[in-house]
Amino acid sequence: MTSIAARNAAEISQRGRLRSAAFQGFFEGSIKVVLTALTLLSVLTTIAIIAVLIEETIGFFTMSDHPEISIWSFFTGTEWSPLLGAKPLFGVLPLISGTLLVTAIAGIFAMPVGLLTAVFLSEYASPRTRTILKSVLEVLAGVPTVVYGFFALTFITPYLLQPLSTSFGTYNAMGAGIAVGIMILPIVCSLSEDALRAVPQSLRDGAYALGATKSDVTAKVVIPAGLSGVVAAFLLALTRAIGETMIVALAAGGLAHLTANPSQQVQTMTAYMVQIFLGDAPAAGVEYRSSYAVAFTLFLITFIMTWTGAIILKRYREEYE
Amino acid sequence: MKTIPLPKTNMDQPTTTSTSAEQSAAPAMGSAVAPRAEIAIEMQNLSAWYSKNQVLHAIDLDISAKQVCALIGPSGCGKSTLLRWLNRMNDTIPGARANGKILLHGVSLLDPTLDVVDLRRRVGMVFQKPNPFPKSIFDNVAFGPRLHRIYSRTDLEELVEESLRASALWDEVKDRLESSALGLSGGQQQRLCIARAIAVGPELLLMDEPCSALDPRSTASIEELIRELRATYTIVIVTHNMQQASRVSDTTAFFYEGKLVETGPTDVLFTTPKERRTEDYVTGRFG
Numbered sequence: 288m289t290s291i292a293a294r295n296a297a298e299i300s301q302r303g304r305l306r307s308a309a310f311q312g313f314f315e316g317s318i319k320v321v322l323t324a325l326t327l328l329s330v331l332t333t334i335a336i337i338a339v340l341i342e343e344t345i346g347f348f349t350m351s352d353h354p355e356i357s358i359w360s361f362f363t364g365t366e367w368s369p370l371l372g373a374k375p376l377f378g379v380l381p382l383i384s385g386t387l388l389v390t391a392i393a394g395i396f397a398m399p400v401g402l403l404t405a406v407f408l409s410e411y412a413s414p415r416t417r418t419i420l421k422s423v424l425e426v427l428a429g430v431p432t433v434v435y436g437f438f439a440l441t442f443i444t445p446y447l448l449q450p451l452s453t454s455f456g457t458y459n460a461m462g463a464g465i466a467v468g469i470m471i472l473p474i475v476c477s478l479s480e481d482a483l484r485a486v487p488q489s490l491r492d493g494a495y496a497l498g499a500t501k502s503d504v505t506a507k508v509v510i511p512a513g514l515s516g517v518v519a520a521f522l523l524a525l526t527r528a529i530g531e532t533m534i535v536a537l538a539a540g541g542l543a544h545l546t547a548n549p550s551q552q553v554q555t556m557t558a559y560m561v562q563i564f565l566g567d568a569p570a571a572g573v574e575y576r577s578s579y580a581v582a583f584t585l586f587l588i589t590f591i592m593t594w595t596g597a598i599i600l601k602r603y604r605e606e607y608e
Numbered sequence: 609m610k611t612i613p614l615p616k617t618n619m620d621q622p623t624t625t626s627t628s629a630e631q632s633a634a635p636a637m638g639s640a641v642a643p644r645a646e647i648a649i650e651m652q653n654l655s656a657w658y659s660k661n662q663v664l665h666a667i668d669l670d671i672s673a674k675q676v677c678a679l680i681g682p683s684g685c686g687k688s689t690l691l692r693w694l695n696r697m698n699d700t701i702p703g704a705r706a707n708g709k710i711l712l713h714g715v716s717l718l719d720p721t722l723d724v725v726d727l728r729r730r731v732g733m734v735f736q737k738p739n740p741f742p743k744s745i746f747d748n749v750a751f752g753p754r755l756h757r758i759y760s761r762t763d764l765e766e767l768v769e770e771s772l773r774a775s776a777l778w779d780e781v782k783d784r785l786e787s788s789a790l791g792l793s794g795g796q797q798q799r800l801c802i803a804r805a806i807a808v809g810p811e812l813l814l815m816d817e818p819c820s821a822l823d824p825r826s827t828a829s830i831e832e833l834i835r836e837l838r839a840t841y842t843i844v845i846v847t848h849n850m851q852q853a854s855r856v857s858d859t860t861a862f863f864y865e866g867k868l869v870e871t872g873p874t875d876v877l878f879t880t881p882k883e884r885r886t887e888d889y890v891t892g893r894f895g
Binding site: 487489490491492493494495496497498499500503507508511512 | 695697700724725726727728729732733735737739740741742743751752755756801804805808
């Protein structure tokens with residue numbers, strides 16, 4: 288057996304290194320080039336998207352045949368009727384309120400349910416139960432959002448909401464909000480569970496040794512220690528809810544108006560864009576351009592949320608480290 | 609004003625307070641025959657399993673009140689398991705079971721109907737690695753008292769101070785009680801964990817290799833603390849460090865492969881052990 292090693296050693300001493308230094312240098316160098324190029328691809332895509340958004344948004348605000356459109360009127364206007372009426376009105380507040388209403392309903396549903404499910408999975412469930420429930424959640428995460436859309440339209444609204452109150456229309460913010468909530472539930476749940484399970488067992492043991500019960504340990508040690516991760520899970524899920532399109536396009540309705548009433552139909556920013564790009568609004572027309580301004584607004588909102596989230600997380604970490 | 613609830617609770621059975629065990633300062637170098645002390649914990653025929661794997665075989669061992677008892681032995685000899693049965697921490701491990709008897713004031717600790725919350729309040733535990741909660745220093749010490757609501761609101765600050773003084777940490781942290789416990793050094797964190805255990809007024813303190821994650825200086829400060837705490841608490845300490853056992857303990861029990869090989873006053877066990885295996889272990893021939 289040693290003879291092979293001895294032969295190799297002899298060969299190496301005879302021929303120098305088996306892999307030439309030049310080839311090795313070329314190989315390592317090209318790996319770096321390929322990796323850098325791929326990274327640049329995603330960076331450039333992001334920059335290109337933002338550039339298009341900004342360019343078209345500026346175009347919308349500076350259209351010569353629509354001098355009435357200004358940044359001020361866009362962000363403070365309370366009426367959004369780009370297609371109807373003699374004079375189109377572009378006040379984005381109804382779209383923002385519609386988006387926030389649906390997101391709030393989704394959050395109110397998904398955050399407590401998701402967190403409590405995560406607590407159950409991480410602290411109470413047996414390993415077997417956990418495996419089964421997690422695969423169910425994965426199935427939920429894999430359902431196409433269009434299915435949630437017609438689930439809201441054909442089940443949540445007619446069988447859950449309308450029996451409660453006749454004020455619910457076929458299209459309403461509540462049904463869409465609940466469906467979006469179900470859609471983001473797996474995100475809240477699995478990310479929160481990761482955060483809770485990352486809390487070291489030694490902290491649980493320390494609390495048990497002081498006479499804490501299981502619910503004490505969960506509420507007073509595990510959740511506070513995993514809070515930064517839970518907050519991150521909430522923010523990611525809410526950002527996902529704000530950007531959700533298919534469910535709201537199907538189930539929330541198509542009428543943009545400023546309301547906080549969840550039984551009314553609302554139009555979200557994303558649903559408006561779908562309406563414009565699928566409808567027969569002429570390209571380069573004012574409606575077409577307005578959807579870019581809406582998209583840019585949406586981008587700003589999600590960007591601010593992500594940013595706030597990062598700051599909150601940093602605060603928590605500083606407190607704990 | 610309510611006094612701070614440090615031990616002397618005598619809940620189940622009135623027992624006479626120990627006076628015979630008044631110890632002089634030097635623990636190991638004292639008389640060969642230790643004074644007969646009151647028994648705090650009595651183990652009879654104790655066997656324990658993790659699933660089908662038996663880790664303790666018919667242990668008979670008495671632990672004297674207000675003394676330090678060291679459990680020594682090579683890794684896997686069952687000493688930590690024994691410790692974890694004394695406050696039923698093994699309940700949290702699936703498949704862990706035990707039979708035989710562990711008596712504290714005549715009450716069986718293995719009784720399935722026993723209130724483990726009360727037991728763990730009275731039998732505190734300090735772990736191998738310091739495990740302060742990611743909370744402020746104050747909140748760490750106040751955690752147990754708040755849990756058991758054993759304080760009136762004005763007492764809490766006093767209780768925290770007293771516990772931190774008892775664990776020799778007060779002077780180092782009194783100006784930063786509200787800052788995070790995770791900012792303390794390892795040795796300070798371990799003393800904080802001791803303060804946290806003391807704050808709920810236990811009679812017994814279980815220590816599972818409390819210095820194994822600490823540097824020599826922190827170890828020395830913990831050992832000094834253990835010698836001080838002996839006046840108030842019964843202490844059972846698991847250690848891998850022979851010198852530590854001889855420095856801090858009054859009695860030592862040597863375990864090997866789940867069996868109690870020998871037990872006795874620490875100075876006797878370290879100088880004139882009866883068993884060959886004990887001698888081999890304490891002189892470092894194996895283990």
